Amino acid sequence: MERVLPRGRVLAIVAGAAATAVLLGACGSQAPSSSDDNLVAGKQMFVERCGSCHTLSRAGTKGTVGPNLDAAFRQSLSDGFERSVVRGVVAEQIKIPLRGGKMPADLVTGDHVTDVAAYVAESVDRKGQDTGLLATAVKAPGQGKPAVAKNGVLQINADPSGQLAYVTNKASAPPGRLTVKMGNESTVEHDIAIDNGGVNAKGEIVGKGGTSQFTVDNIPPGTYQYFCTVQGHRAAGMQGTLTVK
Numbered sequence: 001m002e003r004v005l006p007r008g009r010v011l012a013i014v015a016g017a018a019a020t021a022v023l024l025g026a027c028g029s030q031a032p033s034s035s036d037d038n039l040v041a042g043k044q045m046f047v048e049r050c051g052s053c054h055t056l057s058r059a060g061t062k063g064t065v066g067p068n069l070d071a072a073f074r075q076s077l078s079d080g081f082e083r084s085v086v087r088g089v090v091a092e093q094i095k096i097p098l099r100g101g102k103m104p105a106d107l108v109t110g111d112h113v114t115d116v117a118a119y120v121a122e123s124v125d126r127k128g129q130d131t132g133l134l135a136t137a138v139k140a141p142g143q144g145k146p147a148v149a150k151n152g153v154l155q156i157n158a159d160p161s162g163q164l165a166y167v168t169n170k171a172s173a174p175p176g177r178l179t180v181k182m183g184n185e186s187t188v189e190h191d192i193a194i195d196n197g198g199v200n201a202k203g204e205i206v207g208k209g210g211t212s213q214f215t216v217d218n219i220p221p222g223t224y225q226y227f228c229t230v231q232g233h234r235a236a237g238m239q240g241t242l243t244v245k
């Protein structure tokens with residue numbers, strides 16, 4: 001493994017993956033994606049468990065905590081590494097992330113490791129959109145039915161599949177006392193806040209099973225943006241418009 005990659009980490013992992021493959025006597029024999037791989041499940045798991053931290057264009061994820069995966073593997077691919085190598089790197093990274101790094105180990109386990117690794121390897125640095133079954137594997141973020149306040153309570157849940165989005169990016173409420181509640185069934189921490197139009201309020205950041213909520217005593221008519229304050233989430237699209245009238 002003499003080739004030079006600009007990203008030291010990828011190189012290190014590639015070297016590690018190759019070493020492992022050699023130890024297993026399987027160097028170079030790994031197919032890019034065998035029919036046993038479930039790419040649809042791989043995409044769904046990737047969006048749910050990985051997308052909040054990683055950008056991957058084909059998966060529609062925009063996380064910024066970890067490296068952009070399209071960019072991370074672009075150089076290796078153009079240097080002639082096979083996608084099967086990328087696949088091995090991704091699987092290794094899932095099982096043994098950098099020690100002391102920010103990526104938790106074993107975010108996915110069992111067959112999901114190979115499914116996710118196969119999907120990522122097939123998708124990195126590819127232009128365009130997923131097609132066929134992959135195109136519909138994950139719901140478009142924020143496209144749920146608009147939320148409407150009931151008895152002074154507006155419920156806008158976080159996307160349960162782990163996408164950086166609320167279930168809907170449109171909400172409405174009458175002026176007056178308003179409680180905004182966000183249930184979180186995803187594995188990613190989120191909150192909900194408004195800091196425009198003279199309204200400055202924020203719920204607490206909650207993990208799976210939690211509810212983030214705040215109350216505004218007398219919200220005036222107007223148009224407000226609600227959004228998640230966790231770093232990178234709003235920029236990735238976790239926001240919507242609340243119309244008060």
Ligand code: HEC
Pocket residue numbers: 007009010013046049050051052053054065066067072089090093094097098100101102103104107108116120
């Ligand atoms: C909590 C955020 C977080 C989650 C969730 C996460 N990662 Fe990471 N990932 C990182 C960070 C940060 C790095 C950079 C190295 C480090 O700190 O460990 C990284 C590195 C990587 C790398 C190496 C890329 C490079 O440039 O070296 C790959 C591949 C990767 N992650 C894949 C995944 C996959 C697949 C999942 C889902 C199973 C996942 N990550 C989930 C944060 C995350």
